[in-house]
Amino acid sequence: MEYSPERHNPIIEEAEDSERLRTLYQVTSMLKQVEADGLDINLILLRILDLAVNQLNAAEGSIIVVNEAGQVEHIWLSDDKARDLLSNIFLQNILRTGVAGQVINSQQPLIINNTQDDEHWLPRPGHITSLEPWSVICVPFLVRNRAIGAITIHKPGFAQFDDHDLNLLTAISNQAASTIENARLFEQSQRQLQIAALLNEASRVINSSLDIDEIMHTLLAHMNEFLNAEAISIALVDNATNELVYQVAEGMGAQEIVGLRLPSNQGLSGWVMEHGEAALVSDTSRDSRFNRTGDEKTGYATHAMICAPMEFKGQVLGTIQAINPIAGVFSEQDLGLLVNLANIASTAIANAQQFARIQVAEARYTSLFQDSVDPIILTDLQGKIVEANQCTFSFLGYGRDTLLDLFIHDLHPNLGKLPQLSSISHNEPTIFQSELVNKEGAAIPVEVYVKRMEYGDNDLLQWIHHDISKQVELEQMRDDLTAMLFHDLQGPLGNIISSLELLSYELPEVEPGSSQYEMLDIARRSSQRLQALIRSLLDITHLEAGHPINEQKRVSIYSLIDDVYEVERPNFEQRRVKFVTKLDPDLPSVYVAEDMIRRVLINLVNNALKYSPGDKTITVMAQRADDDGHLLISVQDEGIGIPDEYKETIFLKFERVDRGDPSSKGLGLGLAFCRLAVEAHGGRIWVQDAPGGGALFQFTLPVAGDR
Known part of the structure; x- marks a missing residue:
């Protein structure tokens, strides 16, 4: 049940206020000393918990601190040994359905009079609260309207806490919350600085060496200092066999794992490779994706694992994984760190092969560029012509030096048809029709395919011009012929319709349903439909020409x-x-x-x-x-x-x-x-x-x- 402080009589309130002031003085003095010693969050949690347990004459307690994503970042128990026995799954259950989770989510304190009949109480495995009734009081740490954690105090017996205890613990949490948050942020900033230094060092190594094995080993050694895992490894995709091949490893079983080949669609690493997503598994025995082949090869058991894909320009090159955190659980921050490592590793792997691929691609492009039967022009992103193939010079009649002094809009007199250069992308070509002006001033109808492309260290725009003069001429001839034919058909067809109307009046009265009536009706309706078709065709011609609608x-x-x-x-x-x-x-x-x-x-x-x-x-x-x-x-x-x-x-x-x-x-x-x-x-x-x-x-x- 949730509690809010009730009003006491003046004498009791005065005594409680006095006791609360003494407690807050002790908390303030203690926090100042801890801050002076360097904002060690573990030391802060220990002293706050000890002080709260003593002030409430309780048996024990715990503190949970969560990050902005609601994940457990720190936990402290009165029994320091018991902390190492807590599984990640148990901590997740506490945040989801337990007392601390409810208090953090609701930002309201909570008192439990009997742990044995309260659905929110989740006793630690083997803890005495699962055998006999205990009382529990839990209060959130609030900073700027956000709960950063909760302090929980335990006491044997039924209904051992009252409003006085709640007020006292609330005062302690209010006094300590800002210091805890500052210590947490300070720890984060220190870790981020260390990570930044590591990534900077990794980048330096990549830029100073082409030996992939040396780069990988250096990265793994540095990263393991922060992940603090039992082993970390890199596997690359063998495209010929579609297998993951373990290339380098550090930690337990490193020698045995190097060279291991696994089908790329099996195991957690295979799943990461296929989906291109990083994965965190706190308990491999509960995850069907995990494959035990690596454990059988090394002789070591994998209990927890984080894995990230190494991608380069959308292609997964392999995976990097760490197993069995020495501290107990992998966090999302650990996974983020591994993702950064994967990004650096993928760059190192790709760079070793990229230069050769670029050379081959440039040679192939140059051959296609010069052999094309269509004029191809390359411009910079401002439209300045920087290169053209031989067909362009023949098609336009310009010399090389003259053409390279022009901009693309100099060759297209109708600027309204040119796309915005900034809107042209790498992905899909922009296609439009225009007129290309040659040296003599003649406008040649062309269909243009323009696309942004990488060329060396720069981005260029590639303009492929396809001559559609014959097509435009044929379309114009067809349009002219169509307009002429249907215009000339209007007169005779109008006469036919008028004649049918006159015929219907001149003939003797014909019974509906008779053969004469049906034939006359078919002729009348068919001619009217033909007249409507001719009108539609003429309207199409007028509308395509941009003529306004009348009437x-x-x-x-x-x-x-x-x-x-x-x-x-x-x-x-x-x-x-x-x-x-x-x-x-x-x-x-x-x-x-x-x-x-x-x-x-x-x-x-x-x-x-x-x-x-x-x-x-x-x-x-x-x-x-x-x-x-x-x-x-x-x-x-x-x-x-x-x-x-x-x-x-x-x-x-x-x-x-x-x-x-x-x-x-x-x-x-x-x-x-x-x-x-x-x-x-x-x-x-x-x-x-x-x-x-x-x-x-x-x-x-x-x-x-x-x-």
Whole structure:
């Protein structure tokens, strides 16, 4: 149960205050003396614990100090020998469910009247509190609203502590907390200074020697001074056999372990290598990843282990491991130290081979660079041309000296097409189309692949220019021909539609369902669909050229969707597909070119019909978009859906989903028109998987507002 001090009568309070002042004076004097002696945290914990036990007439006690991560950093018991018997697992259980853990987490003191019936009391193995009732009082050490630990006092018997004891122990903890924290931080700073000196020395050794064995042995010897482990070793990956081979070792079993080969996917070291993550195992008998092959080879038992991967540029070269801490447990700080060692070791190993690899790579690159049939230009990160291959000089007509005086933007007159040089990365090339100007001033269409690359000690930008003059010419010819054909088709097609309308009035009254009626209806609807296709193609040409939309007006989304259904009703009835609408009430009008957006919806609904078998449902939905300035329109089917690899390209001209069906109809223009039309209205369009299967096409349109 948690306690807070209760009010006493004045006489008792005065006596308690007097006793508390005497105790605080003793604590202050003791702490000043300890600080004068050098802030030894172990000495501080010992004296605070002894003073608290004596002041409370108790039998024994303990102090736990934790770091910022909540891990045990120091522990002190009245029985110094018992401290060495505490396992790391027992300490973790105390912090998770024990008395000290509860007090640290809640930052509130706690009194236990009977240890045998309190769920938070975890007696040490063999301790007398597991056989008879004891009383326990526990108080946190608080510094700047953070619990840095707790002091626990034990006394035999039932209900041996009261509020007076709680107040007294709280006063002691408050007085001592800052000194404990200062001592802890001082110890950390001293250790960090030592570690920094070690790493500096390790770096010096690496930079002054190319003998990997010498470097590894020096590192291991220095590091073991801080890890204080029974053994430490390094294993490298043999890529030919995919095995870990132990190369160097220090400590017990060092001679036996060197040369040992283990499959790289077995044991804790293999797990670390495969996952590229460091690991700390406090009890190897409880970890299924641990492999006993090394113990069998050396004759020594491994009880605890820390292991870290050695990585160089994303590739795991091997592992470094330490086993059996002499002090009792490995900490996260020990693991961090080992990770630093692994980083230094990996650099040493990689540097011994890197120079030869660089030479080979540079020779290979130079060969490919000069033999390429495309112009390749190298610039610095500011765009200054520093090198080019022979093809570049022939392609542009510049002499070497003249070209190397230019910047990349001198060759690309349209600066708006050049990417920001600072945004170009090592990983993926930036691809764009531009025009490259030669010495005579002629602009040559090119597709450019630019990527940041390492070249010696510097980073350069590599610009590969691929001549697309023929491609651009063919595309322009195709666009011109398409525009001409469809423009010339409008006149005859309009005459056909008008003639069909006149014919329907001139013929005698025909019963619906008769063959004459069906043929006339097919001809009328087919010609109307062809007319819509021609309009869409012409619109695509105008929209791609950047022409503005004309005749925008306020349009009701409800009437627009009704119109679409009336147009497509025969197709729904013929295919026996259901048409469902889910439209939010009171939606505002949209500001659009009505015919163009009607064709967008017809295209999407018609597309859904193509891939909807009978008895399925197509749902059209409308609601406000998240930005509140647009409506979100959705067309959902229950068909076969759109594969992920087509969800972006399907909106490009002449792009269709390859379903392996040669009978599948379409030119791949409908969705391209939809994209251009929606984007011209300031909206956007996309496709995703529908819940339960099928495709869900969605697009946004601007609301009319006050327009």
